[in-house]
Ligand code: 5GP
């Protein structure tokens with residue numbers, strides 16, 4: 228964070244404020260961990276803070292400390308609108324563009340509150356008075372830790388805050404294995420464990436909470452896995468019918484894309500998931516090394532993210548989306564075979 232922005236943030240937080248904290252739509256572990264960690268810190272500092280999520284999040288996150296206080300914009304619309312209207316300050320966490328909150332973006336654009344962005348995605352938009360953006364940091368949760376540290380309040384991090392921040396760092400680094408995991412990350416993690424984050428318990432809550440039907444859906448996803456060796460590419464499709472057949476619940480497909488990437492000699496993996504209700508194909512992209520799926524998603528799939536992990540969508544049918552993906556691969560052939 229720039230010195231001038233840190234001073235401004237200190238100033239903004241020097242008197243009690245009405246604060247709304249917002250994760251991106253379909254929040255993941257990092258989005259929920261960072262917003263809930265920041266929530267508790269700000270309330271301890273004497274502010275009136277609330278987390279307003281654009282929509283619901285998966286069951287495997289529904290144990291995080293204070294998650295039952297989260298207001299869902301789509302389900303609790305009046306309450307969410309009132310909180311946003313009354314807000315002096317709005318923190319947006321784990322996303323880089325207001326379009327990432329879905330319908331809620333219209334309300335945020337109209338708000339007269341001052342915005343603070345804390346985020347690690349590439350190419351952040353310019354809507355905040357404080358933009359703490361660092362694409363080298365593995366998780367927004369680590370940035371919330373640094374924010375609290377820069378504000379001189381590390382002592383306020385208790386076991387519940389530590390639990391939230393640990394969770395997001397763990398999920399966004401694939402349990403500390405992705406390239407973005409630095410020695411500083413491990414230092415932060417060590418401090419969070421000292422402050423009371425129970426690492427074994429958190430891993431169990433997130434990773435050992437599978438339903439039987441999710442495992443069956445994974446079976447279908449692996450059956451549908453295709454490999455394109457000349458492009459070192461792998462992809463999975465899941466149709467709406469296949470999701471319905473396995474009683475799909477939000478979050479069930481989390482991590483499936485990584486199975487493609489785990490194949491020997493594969494450099495890029497995608498999963499295409501049909502969503503009939505929204506009329507889109509949701510796409511997750513993953514890569515190894517310097518190949519940027521952020522660039523591929525921005526250029527072809529209306530999305531973005533990080534170099535090695537990005538998301539996007541397509542308005543075509545599932546079949547046509549896959550055909551389109553295969554049609555663009557020749558332009559990436561050299562980069563994928565480097
Ligand atoms: P996932 O594939 O797990 O949904 O997302 C991978 C990464 O890309 C995450 O950091 C996520 O925030 C980001 N991402 C996912 N979907 C989109 C999207 O539609 N647009 C942008 N800009 N980023 C996305």
Ligand code: MN
Nearest residue numbers: 257321367399
């Ligand atoms: Mn994140």
